[in-house]
Amino acid sequence: MATRRKRDDSSTGKAPPPGRRVARAIVRRVRDGRQRVRLDNDARRAQLLELGMKVFSEKTYDEVSIDDLARAAGISKGLLYHYFPTKRDLYLAGLRTTAAELLARTDVSAIDASPIERVRHGIDAYLSFVAERKVSYVSLMRGGIGSDPEVLRIVEDVRAALVERMFDGPGSPLAIGDHRTPLARAALRGWLGFAEAASLEWLTHPDLEQATIRDLLVDMLLPTLRLALGFSLSRTW
């Protein structure tokens, strides 16, 4: 019956009695309030995510405690758990954002330069990016949280995206998209493994310049591409 009365009200367009007007205003205020709370939630979540990414970029996963994070954010552990139920959740959210940032920073498709200059720029961007996150990058690549299946999936997704971009990304300077052979994939995956291993060596040995490692990686890409396209040399050695 209550439902029927309500329908009648709205269909006739008559003004509801004062009590109902007040009730509607309250509903509206609550609804608006919920939206405001939701926006606040999103903003707070983004703040915590940013803070988490900062903390996790400076320490290894195991070194970071929820207590530290809550203290740095100036909120209670309980409130932190409300946004990120576990430390792993916050880490994964941060890692996903970091992965997207890495792919954006190393995207050279919009740069107006020669192919080799674009390759050099992209590799430099990669090296600067990992150097800014040295502790967490080394920890991630040398075990640490790297054994978590979800973490591994994010890392593997980034590798796959980088190799895919080398094949055929928009404005790829390599343009070997027509040569998607198993050998070419193994060669490009291999080059990425070279880049990661050489980056780790650079980050853990301060006697190397970024430009030296960058040139090494650029230099290694030419023979990699030649081999990816099927030109073997060693048979003739």
Add this chain to the structure above:
Amino acid sequence: MATRRKRDDSSTGKAPPPGRRVARAIVRRVRDGRQRVRLDNDARRAQLLELGMKVFSEKTYDEVSIDDLARAAGISKGLLYHYFPTKRDLYLAGLRTTAAELLARTDVSAIDASPIERVRHGIDAYLSFVAERKVSYVSLMRGGIGSDPEVLRIVEDVRAALVERMFDGPGSPLAIGDHRTPLARAALRGWLGFAEAASLEWLTHPDLEQATIRDLLVDMLLPTLRLALGFSLSRTW
């Protein structure tokens, strides 16, 4: 007083009374028995180690249970724990043995062939070795137990030994021992990262031949060495 009497016995060289002869025989028998038990212990431990290495080479670390191991060995869980207190202990002991085997199998110093033939032989030996342990190698390299600090140390020790051998191992076919620069180290570490990444791609994609990956790795070694010695190409591109 008892001690004094014993000393007197030995210093005079007189035959001890019958009771003491029996006691000495018992001591001797217990001692011999202990040695026999110890030998049995060593043999049993070696058997369990071999069994563990076999089981761990076919499954990931998490897939292996102590129950499976005890059942395969035909002994109780309690007895297995006597030799290896935890699954991790057995895994680590097996990994150390496997690491030593890998270094032995890829040692080409005694092979009478041209440098490039020896390099090719060593790389083939590496690929065969990891292919025989496909599941555990992929699991080890892609996270899994790889985050355990002790596991990581063993893996890093193998990498360091392989790079050291490339520099200056006995009979190293590369002979760049005079060029131990940070750049050379980064280049050789990079090449090893290439080899690991390309091996993973090969092991997880059956459409690649071992000889194809071997030639790719041999081919990549020439530019790696040229760059390790400081000849950059990209500056002139």
